Amino acid sequence: MIQHRFTPHPLILGGHAQTIGGTYLWSAPPYKAVTHIVELQDGDKIVLHDDCPKNWTGLGKVAVLVHGLAGCHGSGYMRRIAHKLTAAGHRCFRMDQRGCGAGVDLAAGSTNGARIGDVAAALSYVRTTCPQSEITAVGFSLGGAMTLRLAGEMRDAFPADRLMAIAPPIDFWKCSDSMERGLNRGYSRYFAKLLVRRVNDNSALRQQLRADVLKSPPKTLAEFDHRVTAPLGGFSSVDEYYAAASPVKVLSSVRAPTLILSAADDPIVVSADIETAKASASVFTHITRHGGHLGFLSGRRSPGDPDWHWMDWRVVDFVAGDH
Structure with missing residues (x-):
């Protein structure tokens, strides 16, 4: 095409x-x-x-x-x-x-x-x-x-x-694994930093997070999905979230x-x-x-x-x- x-x-x-x-x-x-x-x-x-x-x-x-x-x-x-x-x-x-x-x-x-x-x-x-x-x-x-x-x-x-x-x-599983390898880890940390900043800018989201997440924020995208994305989205685990999101x-x-x-x-x-x-x-x-x-x-x-x-x-x- x-x-x-x-x-x-x-x-x-x-x-x-x-x-x-x-x-x-x-x-x-x-x-x-x-x-x-x-x-x-x-x-x-x-x-x-x-x-x-x-x-x-x-x-x-x-x-x-x-x-x-x-x-x-x-x-x-x-x-x-x-x-x-x-x-x-x-x-x-x-x-x-x-x-x-x-x-x-x-x-x-x-x-x-x-x-x-x-x-x-x-x-x-x-x-x-x-x-x-x-x-x-x-x-x-x-x-x-x-x-x-x-x-x-x-x-x-x-x-x-x-x-x-x-x-x-x-x-999403394969993408997450790929981003935690070699030089790709830099992208994982970059996205995690941006997403943590976005959460901090939203008072409604901050109130929904556990205190330990705010005190020690995620450093990688995989960690962010596990500790923030999945629970805020109502998923019991990151695997449940990835299954719901992957279009494959x-x-x-x-x-x-x-x-x-x-x-x-x-x-x-x-x-x-x-x-x-x-x-x-x-x-x-x-x-x-x-x-x-x-x-x-x-x-x-x-x-x-x-x-x-x-x-x-x-x-x-x-x-x-x-x-």
Whole structure:
């Protein structure tokens, strides 16, 4: 489904370099979105950031972007891609997951990979707001896994017309194990630090945690999932949480046309699992040799790509239907 080959920048080779470069080497225009507050069934709220192109008629393409772990509407890839989509004439909604970004004070609960009902609420809200538009859900990393899981569980009732998942961890156990090995431990500690900071910023979450967690916070992502994510999510163990969140067993039930994009040298997600997973005929996979985790900084621009963020333009192509 992707016609443009990815060639990594000659000075940014390897999965780690691409991952780090993709995180820090970017720029985006100032924030100009309109916010929508969506109330969830349990009373918590999430926020959607609506970037609408000028002269919008209500008939154009719409994208809903779902961020990854420790991200929000302001993450680099979210800001870049929203700008490119609106510049191409497409309307874009950036989702802040429960307790994230602008929704930090609007939720007593916390987000996790099993909160797929929150993604369903966001997509349903956009469907109601844009009833005549073709809607594409685009999930990044954890957001990609959540959207895939939702599509597999809802089947024909999935509230979007198409789905693109970029670097999704489809098996949470294997992803967790991979992040505790070698240089990958640095990412594990990095995410744990960001997530602990997010908990500390939310007084409602702090009140739900045991005193020992606040006194001696988790140092790795696996420890955070065990001591924070699982108990706050109502799971009896981290294994129960991973089983509820991993989309690997429901890919065969996905009905919406779906594209999964990942890189073989991704240091965070085990892309080999994506290639070997049992998926429905609606699911297409594209695994590049290089690109890291949400990096894809190109050294040879594909035809029509104005800059080196190869991943961004593949999202624009998919939303536009050019694939």
